Amino acid sequence: xxxxxxxxxxxxxxxxxxxxxxxxxxxxxxxxxxxxxxxxxxxxxxxxxxxxxxxxxxxxxxxxxxxxxxxxxxxxxxxxxxxxxxxxxxxxxxxxxxxxxxxxxxxxxxxxxxxxxxxxxxxxxxxxxxxxxxxxxxxxxxxxxxxxxxxxxxxxxxxxxxxxxxxxxxxxxxxxxxxxxxxxxxxxxxxxxxxxxxxxxxxxxxxxxxxxxxxxxxxxxxxxxxxxxxxxxxxxxxxxxxxxxxxxxxxxxxxxxxxxxxxxxxxxxxxxxxxxxxxxxxxxxxxxxxxxxxxxxxxxxxxxxxxxxxxxxxxxxxxxxxxxxxxxxxxxxxxxxxxxxxxxxxxxxxxxxxxxxxxxxxxxxxxxxxxxxxxxxxxxxxxxxxxxxxxxxxxxxxxxxxxxxxxxxxxxxxxxxxxxxxxxxxxxxxxxxxxxxxxxxxxxxxxxxxxxxxxxxxxxxxxxxxxxxxxxxxxxxxxxxxxxxxxxxxxxxxxxxxxxxxxxxxxxxxxxxxxxxxxxxxxxxxxxxxxxxxxxxxxxxxxxxxxxxxxxxxxxxxxxxxxxxxxxxxxxxxxxxxxxxxxxxxxxxxxxxxxxxxxxxxxxxxxxxxxxxxxxxxxxxxxxxxxxxxxxxxxxxxxxxxxxxxxxxxxxxxxxxxxxxxxxxxxxxxxxxxxxxxxxxxxxxxxxxxxxxxxxxxxxxxxxxxxxxxxxxxxxxxxxxxxxxxxxxxxxxxxxxxxxxxxxxxxxxxxxxxxxxxxxxxxxxxxxxxxxxxxxxxxxxxxxxxxxxxxxxxxxxxxxxxxxxxxxxxxxxxxxxxxxxxxxxxxxxxxxxxxx
Ligand code: ARG
Numbered sequence: 001x002x003x004x005x006x007x008x009x010x011x012x013x014x015x016x017x018x019x020x021x022x023x024x025x026x027x028x029x030x031x032x033x034x035x036x037x038x039x040x041x042x043x044x045x046x047x048x049x050x051x052x053x054x055x056x057x058x059x060x061x062x063x064x065x066x067x068x069x070x071x072x073x074x075x076x077x078x079x080x081x082x083x084x085x086x087x088x089x090x091x092x093x094x095x096x097x098x099x100x101x102x103x104x105x106x107x108x109x110x111x112x113x114x115x116x117x118x119x120x121x122x123x124x125x126x127x128x129x130x131x132x133x134x135x136x137x138x139x140x141x142x143x144x145x146x147x148x149x150x151x152x153x154x155x156x157x158x159x160x161x162x163x164x165x166x167x168x169x170x171x172x173x174x175x176x177x178x179x180x181x182x183x184x185x186x187x188x189x190x191x192x193x194x195x196x197x198x199x200x201x202x203x204x205x206x207x208x209x210x211x212x213x214x215x216x217x218x219x220x221x222x223x224x225x226x227x228x229x230x231x232x233x234x235x236x237x238x239x240x241x242x243x244x245x246x247x248x249x250x251x252x253x254x255x256x257x258x259x260x261x262x263x264x265x266x267x268x269x270x271x272x273x274x275x276x277x278x279x280x281x282x283x284x285x286x287x288x289x290x291x292x293x294x295x296x297x298x299x300x301x302x303x304x305x306x307x308x309x310x311x312x313x314x315x316x317x318x319x320x321x322x323x324x325x326x327x328x329x330x331x332x333x334x335x336x337x338x339x340x341x342x343x344x345x346x347x348x349x350x351x352x353x354x355x356x357x358x359x360x361x362x363x364x365x366x367x368x369x370x371x372x373x374x375x376x377x378x379x380x381x382x383x384x385x386x387x388x389x390x391x392x393x394x395x396x397x398x399x400x401x402x403x404x405x406x407x408x409x410x411x412x413x414x415x416x417x418x419x420x421x422x423x424x425x426x427x428x429x430x431x432x433x434x435x436x437x438x439x440x441x442x443x444x445x446x447x448x449x450x451x452x453x454x455x456x457x458x459x460x461x462x463x464x465x466x467x468x469x470x471x472x473x474x475x476x477x478x479x480x481x482x483x484x485x486x487x488x489x490x491x492x493x494x495x496x497x498x499x500x501x502x503x504x505x506x507x508x509x510x511x512x513x514x515x516x517x518x519x520x521x522x523x524x525x526x527x528x529x530x531x532x533x534x535x536x537x538x539x540x541x542x543x544x545x546x547x548x549x550x551x552x553x554x555x556x557x558x559x560x561x562x563x564x565x566x567x568x569x570x571x572x573x574x575x576x577x578x579x580x581x582x583x584x585x586x587x588x589x590x591x592x593x594x595x596x597x598x599x600x601x602x603x604x605x606x607x608x609x610x611x612x613x614x615x616x617x618x619x620x621x622x623x624x625x626x627x628x629x630x631x632x633x634x635x636x637x638x639x640x641x642x643x644x645x646x647x648x649x650x651x652x653x654x655x656x657x658x659x660x661x662x663x664x665x666x667x668x669x670x671x672x673x674x675x676x677x678x679x680x681x682x683x684x685x686x687x688x689x690x691x692x693x694x695x696x697x698x699x700x701x702x703x704x705x706x707x708x709x710x711x712x713x714x715x716x717x718x719x720x721x722x723x724x725x726x727x728x729x730x731x732x733x734x735x736x737x738x739x740x741x742x743x744x745x746x747x748x749x750x751x752x753x754x755x756x757x758x759x760x761x762x763x764x765x766x767x768x769x770x771x772x773x774x775x776x777x778x779x780x781x782x783x784x785x786x787x788x789x790x791x792x793x794x795x796x797x798x799x800x801x802x803x804x805x806x807x808x809x810x811x812x813x814x815x816x817x818x819x820x821x822x823x824x825x826x827x828x829x830x831x832x833x834x835x836x
Contacts (some may be wrong), residue, residue: 437483604779628788639787732784773818
């Protein structure tokens with residue numbers, strides 16, 4: 001800069017070019033020397049004031065430069081975050097993915113005499129025996145393939161038992177990483193235990209395990225809930241032990257919820273060689289989900305999952321009694337807030353020798369009774385009984401009239417409601433809602449019964465008599481497929497006298513003869529359709545008359561001929577009860593109802609419109625759409641029993657109901673389920689009684705109306721005629737081999753088929769089933785629609801009634817194979833008995 005400046009000075013000060021050149025060279029050299037000098041001076045001066053930084057310090061100074069600082073801060077933050085994340089993962093997440101697995105088990109130590117001191121867990125004798133056994137159990141699992149997961153075993157009880165020796169009841173805890181949870185099966189743990197016992201070749205089931213004589217056949221290990229484990233071990237202030245030392249002496253029991261919010265266990269033990277009969281005489285509880293509030297009875301001394309005899313979660317109206325399979329039983333009483341208690345007693349009873357010789361009377365028609373073992377107590381999971389009948393006359397057989405129970409030839413499936421052998425032929429029993437007669441065409445038949453359900457089952461009784469094999473029913477009677485005899489005059493009268501409709505199917509179509517000669521068929525009378533040209537079939541329909549299943553019963557108890565009197569807008573009953581409770585079955589009038597767009601999708605369905613089916617509910621299980629349901633009231637839904645059939649499916653906590661939904665995910669109201677009531681006669685093999693009620697945790701608010709609304713529940717006399725419009729709705733599959741559910745609620749119009757037609761297609765159709773479809777197929781419900789409604793509209797734009805519940809079908813939409821629905825009219829009183 002200085003040189004330039006001087007140069008400029010020179011140029012502007014002298015205009016002679018030759019002089020200019022010379023002068024400039026000399027000047028430049030002078031100037032260069034000057035600059036160098038100045039710089040050196042400056043450097044010296046600088047050195048004097050600030051010493052030059054060396055090594056690290058220089059680096060430091062460089063780093064203090066602004067862009068460097070940003071980079072460093074970023075790097076430090078990054079490193080800290082990585083470290084923290086690793087620590088979190090190691091100490092929290094990894095620990096969380098390790099979960100505790102808890103088991104309870106029992107086994108018999110043979111050749112050891114039981115002493116009364118073993119009953120006291122504090123006694124020296126108990127402690128020393130328990131330590132010894134604990135050492136053995138520890139050894140078994142610490143030497144096994146699950147050694148790394150094994151945490152500890154705790155011996156909780158030593159009991160005397162029917163086989164002699166001492167029965168050991170113990171807990172085990174494992175810490176299991178999620179990935180290894182499959183190694184934690186009950187059977188695997190039991191197998192490890194069994195394999196450790198050294199047996200000799202003398203066929204005895206008793207072998208040795210570190211010197212302890214263990215009965216291999218007695219080893220049983222079962223999963224338990226974590227809460228049961230902790231309530232039994234850590235805070236055991238609510239574990240009680242009670243004994244029935246003398247047979248036949250009743251020991252009173254009374255448990256109150258004064259503790260509040262805990263899990264109480266009462267362990268019952270009876271004299272060896274006996275069983276325990278527990279009788280619950282009163283049980284105060286609000287009906288709940290059966291998870292948080294329940295009294296559970298176990299066939300064990302610890303709450304083993306596979307040994308549940310019975311769970312009670314509703315108040316009992318009459319005494320319930322339950323029998324164990326050995327000399328102990330556990331009552332586990334879970335209670336959240338509220339006043340709950342149960343009272344009852346228990347006693348030691350003898351194992352029943354259930355064998356009887358029965359002389360049937362020669363005179364057909366004279367009846368005596370036979371009962372299930374321990375009647376009227378519930379049946380334990382194991383029992384057996386034999387009856388040997390003797391009849392003097394070889395032309396007579398034995399007829400057993402069962403109450404609410406039926407025997408059917410065993411098929412491929414197992415029997416889970418009673419196993420029967422009658423003269424070498426195997427039958428399965430099942431519970432139904434009516435009487436049946438089982439006829440054995442043999443005068444000296446042998447009958448064997450074995451309990452075959454996993455938990456306690458309902459008792460049964462039958463009356464028996466001899467019957468003439470040549471003529472099973474009296475003259476003028478008809479033999480039903482249920483074994484019952486009904487008067488021939490009752491054939492084809494529109495009433496299911498046989499209880500399986502065998503007197504009503506394959507009848508010729510009701511004659512339309514409306515003349516004076518033959519009486520009008522009862523099904524045509526007052527069904528809302530004019531069948532006679534002069535209309536006589538629809539006259540005087542509101543006159544009071546005798547009651548029957550096909551007549552409408554008013555609240556007062558009197559009956560009228562009109563079948564569909566309920567909510568039709570006319571006061572038919574004198575007490576007007578037929579028009580009370582009619583805020584149902586009217587879709588929102590504001591919405592446009594779309595008709596077919598020609599874009600046929602779900603097995604012949606089309607998109608529904610918003611508010612078109614305000615009772616349609618979508619049920620989500622564990623976050624996935626699983627079934628449909630219908631709104632019955634502000635807190636009750638109705639669905640199919642088969643949606644809730646397995647262990648987890650029956651637990652209300654996994655379910656959510658989506659109400660007021662058209663497109664998946666757009667529900668107006670999503671609510672938890674308080675409890676699930678599955679029909680007590682639901683038969684998973686036949687899909688009979690396929691109905692369940694769901695109570696919502698919180699009723700839906702009235703503000704959601706009209707997008708959420710109940711459907712009308714038909715009276716049991718309600719009949720669907722040709723002029724009804726029936727529509728099935730749901731988000732289920734669109735074809736049989738579809739893989740995705742529909743996004744928009746689909747609807748398809750179908751027609752209700754006669755029971756006779758339906759039986760021709762499927763064979764086994766119970767009176768609780770109804771078929772609907774179209775003859776060519778192609779319009780039907782499918783997988784995912786189950787539990788949803790088949791809604792039928794009363795003629796003339798009337799209200800919509802819930803006529804069917806999607807239940808089953810062979811494939812979807814196949815020609816001549818209609819959809820099968822639960823027939824709601826058969827369940828009217830069952831539904832009201834729960835929701836009112
Ligand atoms: N069981 C099926 C479900 O779980 C419904 C089957 C209905 N089938 C029929 N073809 N209608 O969703």
